[in-house]
Amino acid sequence: MLRCLRQDLLHDVKSRELRVIVIAAEGPVFCSGHDLKELSTEDDVKHHSQVFELCAEVMTLIQKLPVPVIAKVNGLATAAGCQLVASCDIAVASEKSKFATPGVNIGLFCSTPAVALGRSLPRKVALEMLFTGEPLSAHEALMHGLVSKVVPEDKLEEETMKISHKICESSKSVLALGKATFYRQITQDLDTAYKMTTQVMVDNLTLRDGQEGIEAFIQKRKPVWTHSQEEKK
Amino acid sequence: MLRCLRQDLLHDVKSRELRVIVIAAEGPVFCSGHDLKELSTEDDVKHHSQVFELCAEVMTLIQKLPVPVIAKVNGLATAAGCQLVASCDIAVASEKSKFATPGVNIGLFCSTPAVALGRSLPRKVALEMLFTGEPLSAHEALMHGLVSKVVPEDKLEEETMKISHKICESSKSVLALGKATFYRQITQDLDTAYKMTTQVMVDNLTLRDGQEGIEAFIQKRKPVWTHSQEEKK
Amino acid sequence: MLRCLRQDLLHDVKSRELRVIVIAAEGPVFCSGHDLKELSTEDDVKHHSQVFELCAEVMTLIQKLPVPVIAKVNGLATAAGCQLVASCDIAVASEKSKFATPGVNIGLFCSTPAVALGRSLPRKVALEMLFTGEPLSAHEALMHGLVSKVVPEDKLEEETMKISHKICESSKSVLALGKATFYRQITQDLDTAYKMTTQVMVDNLTLRDGQEGIEAFIQKRKPVWTHSQEEKK
Structure with missing residues (x-):
């Protein structure tokens, strides 16, 4: 998944036709982060390192791309999925969206997501999320700066396209x-x-x-x- | 007071039983900061240094503790008391709570509280507080990130315990x-x-x-x- | 204009009588930034450098002044005008005020305003403004920390004076x-x-x-x- 995302982000990146990237999902979950089966005891430390290194590479790649990257969130974004939202340049969310870093519940603190959260949210809000695993609502996410716009679900596509088209009008x-x-x-x-x-x-x-x-x-x-x-x- | 607080914060810190610390107060004031009588002319510079060094030590200690520290605020938090709220990991406040840095009124700018405020609040909000001494309401404190949750006074205990219990479910x-x-x-x-x-x-x-x-x-x-x-x- | 502003900011700066500076405007625009005719092809690179250096000098001067500087905004603040608001210590705005960085529309990204915006606003909000050129409302500006107070237009003078008088009560x-x-x-x-x-x-x-x-x-x-x-x- 991370390899595909990296490949998609880099696809045609130098083309004059590529002007904005929108990251979206189908279904009720925007992104729920790592597959925990990949992180169980059977796998060795070296494999765990590779997974987290690749994840950090993809997250930092977003900021290095020459075009704006928009997260279009309609549902749940958790752990590395919440980190993905925080790592985009712009984030538009539907009112029903929720954002959480529930790693503590399974004994794996969301320390890499915390890098992106700590740079997007007030410290206390980020720490309450990280320590409790409890979700922020879309409106809380907007108030605290994790997303830049919240709209009703039936306006999400329209609002995302409006921002995208505005971006495409520029050089x-x-x-x-x-x-x-x-x-x-x-x-x-x-x-x-x-x-x-x-x-x-x-x-x-x-x-x-x-x-x-x-x-x-x-x-x-x-x-x-x-x-x-x-x-x- | 600062010495007691330091001692209490460090009490049983390595025990597996200690899992979260809640800082609360009785009465209408959460904490109003330094006793000004300790800072008058009669005392010498060396004593003033010791007071502020101890204060900074306690404030930074909070972040170094291995457990989450929650400020449970029900009333007024001013000067070093406002700094104490800003220095905690999480802050839950009742709706009637207020937050101010009124040092300018008595000719002693809240420069050490400003360290914590400047890392919790947008710059303009922090500076308006510091320059005027006027208080933020609980809802303003939430909007601007000084606290992470605001609830009616009769729900303050319940909400703080809910967060604490959630934390206690983790390792x-x-x-x-x-x-x-x-x-x-x-x-x-x-x-x-x-x-x-x-x-x-x-x-x-x-x-x-x-x-x-x-x-x-x-x-x-x-x-x-x-x-x-x-x-x- | 920038030279006048610098001169005005420095006027009587050491006088005990000067205690607070309010930057305000007449008419529906607070400040719309650079005169684009100064930045056209006919002028040479050296002249462009001088304009932007002077602008950065004035913006950073505000923070170096020994008195609080308040932006009193009643209308539109765009590009370097939005940067000017972000560079003040305190900003009070009327409800009708709007804030934008529309440089992208004319092929000149607001990179110097971005320095001030990036230090006043959550990253995603700043980037959406910079990438789209679309304005923030006064209430959005308050929620996100670009201004520290929003009042109805007919209370703007009163509120600004209230803050100023409070400041004048201090040393x-x-x-x-x-x-x-x-x-x-x-x-x-x-x-x-x-x-x-x-x-x-x-x-x-x-x-x-x-x-x-x-x-x-x-x-x-x-x-x-x-x-x-x-x-x-």
């Missing part, structure tokens, strides 16, 4: 530059972050799509993007 | 590993955090309680914890 | 010490932060206004501040 190269820069600056101190992003703004303006956007705005017309990383001569 | 050694790991990873960069926690997941699985939990889940029975840090041979 | 030197300490500790690890702020508490108590505040409290009278950074002998 791929500009979004790619912006996404990479966001994750780079977020751990820097303020002065370093501003020095780096100030240079990125200048670089962004040298892109063909950077100048096209501003020209189109001034000329009051729709921009025509190349989506390429080429600079304007 | 002490697994919770201890998870708590220590959470606070360790939270300040690391993403790659370091995932590398460290991936190893922790593997180590967790070698614990007796790690394997017991998964076996019980697969065999559809209740797990029987040892609560010990022993590895399964 | 300037104590607030200046507290503000500088807050931003210094926020990026430190917990132990370093407590070590540093513990010393600041002791220093705060040696200030004339530190001792005056405590004496007044014990004597049950109003404190009389000097606002000076002098220590009590």
Whole structure:
């Protein structure tokens, strides 16, 4: 499953046609994390390491992709499934969705999911989830920042597509530059972050799509993007 | 008071019977922080240093304890009392509770409470509290992440016990590993955090309680914890 | 505009009379960021660098000022205007206010505003704003921490003045010490932060206004501040 997800995330990643990725599921469960049978005594430590390393690789890959990744959640997201939601750039959830890290119940604390949760939620909310295994409702997840939008179930597809279409109206190269820069600056101190992003703004303006956007705005017309990383001569 | 609190927090800390700590108060005030008479001119700088060092020691001790620490707040938490709430792992508050850092009113900015507040609340909310001394309501504290749950006053005991009992259903050694790991990873960069926690997941699985939990889940029975840090041979 | 703002922010900054700064606007727009005509092809890279460097300088200056800076928002704050709100210490907004980073629409990702947004908002909320350019409502901005208070439009002046007057009741030197300490500790690890702020508490108590505040409290009278950074002998 993790190998398939990695492959799907990387599929056509450099194509100009790929502009946004939506991770969704069929049925009442968005994702319930690891198959515990893979983690039982019979398997050796080396195999356990490989499973968790692959999982961390897929989770961090999401932030490295050049396009926005949206989690479209309609149901239960638990353990590494909750980590998957927390690892996406944007998350839209239906009102019935729930989010939990119930590893404590089976003696396996959700320590890798905690990495993503701890960077998405207030500390106390994350710890209550991790210590009790009890779920957050969709509205609690929104209030606390685990998801960025909550809608009734029958509007989930519409809202996700609305966000996706909005993203597709923009230049791929500009979004790619912006996404990479966001994750780079977020751990820097303020002065370093501003020095780096100030240079990125200048670089962004040298892109063909950077100048096209501003020209189109001034000329009051729709921009025509190349989506390429080429600079304007 | 701080010395008593430290002693109480450390009491029986290694016992398998100690599984969760609840910090509560009697009367309308949860905790109002330092006794200002201890901080007046008559006392010397060295004594002031000792008071604040002890306070910081107790606050950071909470995160180092091997069991979850819950603040059960029913009333006013101000200055170092608000810091105490922010320093706990989980905080449950009654609807009438209020949270403030009014040090500015008496010319002593709540700079040590700000350490805990700045890690629990959005920056603007923390700064408005610190600059004005005005209180947050319980619902504002929940919305902004200072507490993880708010209930009517007559449900406070029940809700706190519900969370405590849920915690007591889990293995002490697994919770201890998870708590220590959470606070360790939270300040690391993403790659370091995932590398460290991936190893922790593997180590967790070698614990007796790690394997017991998964076996019980697969065999559809209740797990029987040892609560010990022993590895399964 | 940025040069004027810098000059205004620095005006009389050392005067004991200057105790709080409110940034407000007339008309339906709080601030809409850069003038795009300044960023078009005709201008050279060097000029673009200067514009963004000056912008980052003004934004970081706000945190370095010795007095609290309040954004009083009644309308639309976009791009660097949204960054300006996020960069203030406190932000009060009317219910009709909206906040957006629509740079993607014109091919210029809001990478410098993202520095301030990423430090004020949950990651997913910030990224959805940055990737789509769609606005947050005032209530969403409050829920997610971009502003610290939302009031009806006809109460905006009153609420801003209430906060300002509360700030003016405190000692300037104590607030200046507290503000500088807050931003210094926020990026430190917990132990370093407590070590540093513990010393600041002791220093705060040696200030004339530190001792005056405590004496007044014990004597049950109003404190009389000097606002000076002098220590009590």
